[in-house]
Amino acid sequence: MSERRLVVEMRGVVKAFEGGRVRALDGADLQVAAGEFVAVVGPSGCGKSTLLHLIAALDRPDAGTIIVNGEDLAEERDLCKHRAQEVGLVFQMDNLLPTLSASENVQVPMFEIGLPARRRRQRAETLLGLVGLEGKGHNRPAELSGGERQRVAMARALANEPGILLADEPTGRLDSASGRRILDLLEQLRRERGLTVVLVTHDPAVADRADRIVRMLDGRIVEEAGARPAGAASRAARP
């Protein structure tokens, strides 16, 4: 892992809310190599979502540096391009646009890379097929199950073929079969395209499929371990 190129480097990242009373991230350090599958675990409220949002440049840290694909986000001028092309983010809530169909939702990020309408539609169809939603492109979010919505969100995150996929409990609301299917898909994308995956989860079975498990507590990374040998140990460890 150490000889591979780092795609995410976070050093001493602090993010506080409510005038400093809530420190969602409190000196978080994280390094992710290209093609790696990292699972982030930790109790609710420990800052996992905030971590992903900062890597996706939806917000700026109060201190520390975040370098994605060699670019320091603090100096990045075109954050839109970063959000549209460098990373794909699957939110904890699916965050689909309710008035648009599944296919249209998947097409939304493609406007930013200037694809013509026909190509947008074709690509959305391919992506929906990839997440197992062929034939559901015309359905609106309200006409889909929670799991299906989450898969549409996954297809949208992959719309512009980002190198890094950030997924915030993407399998949380899926039954185990669809959850497995999503993980298989991520596996396949990693193999075929070298996709880097940072995935937040509560599910030990999901975390066990990762190359590495990162445990968070109170806004810090408290433990990092290779998945299989460390899986049992990390549960016992207290920092």
Added chain:
Amino acid sequence: MSFFGLIIKNLARQRVRTGLTVLGISLGITTVVALGVITGSLKSTAGEILQMGGADFMVAQEGAADLSFSIVSEEDASALGARADVQRAEGALFHIARVGSNPFFFVVGRRAEDIAANPPQLTAGRTWRADAGAEVMLGARAASSLGVTVGDSVTIEKRDFSVVGIYQTGRLYEDGGAYVPLAVAQAMAAKAGVVTAVFITVKPGEDPVAVAAGIERDFPNLSTISNVGEYGKVDQGVRMLDAGNLAISVLAVGIGAIGVMNTMAMSVFERTREIGILRAVGWSGRRILRMIISESLVLCLVSAVAGSGLGVLATRAVLLIDTVRNLLEPQYTPDVFIRGLVVAVVVALLGAAYPAFRAVRLAPMEALRYE
């Protein structure tokens, strides 16, 4: 899905609100267009007076509030005719009389020698003779609306005239009115020895602009009018029409912009979360701006089309009134519709500016946490 499709979708989600906004702006545009058509037509009718007898320009009293109040002495009229650069100077007295149901019957007092020198095109009968006190020539429109012809008699302000000829000039005022001898008109209007305006034809080779300037220099009490644009010099009515027109347009823009702002602000406010999502998937502030402004433009352009249609219908409806029909022939010139379109675009941009600014300033995370 195209960007335009997305905009239509966004507008379609609140059909009632979108519909009511379009209705409101349409009515504003209707007012602008209808008023534009009517004032434009009035001005063009007024402009036709300038061309009476095919003259180069008209001379009237400087500063008269209204052309009908203008008074030029017959001496001045003769002096104008005697100028070396003037070919012909015809003084005419305009008198507005009630005839039948028409309160705006246009009586023109002309001298017999002027008629003889420059006869109107007759469709029937003959011109009246010099000093023919009780003879009248009727315009073709007046004759047909009064239902009279050569040999019949008409009553204008308690005076009986016998119709000796029918003329056609193609100019609304004259064709809807009558020519009577100047002295008769002066008696009817109680304006002895004066005319309303003098129509000047310059000598061949003379520049009408230079002649007009010379007349204004030599006669400080007189004003020359060569085109409708200069009409305001003597006619407060035209000036008021222009001012009213502008005021209504500005009002329409103001009211429309507030309506659009209200609609767009509500729509942006409701979509705060969605705008956050768009930002999160990489949409630039510029694209968000374009989306909001485009929504506003579509709203206003639809309103412009609907409002123009309604404006045409409104002028048609107004023309059902007899009195109006005698005053104007509606002229649907492009500039009226362009004005409606400009009002719509200004309304769209003004109305969308603040909501769009708010939308662009939203930080993605803030918007996403919005409930």
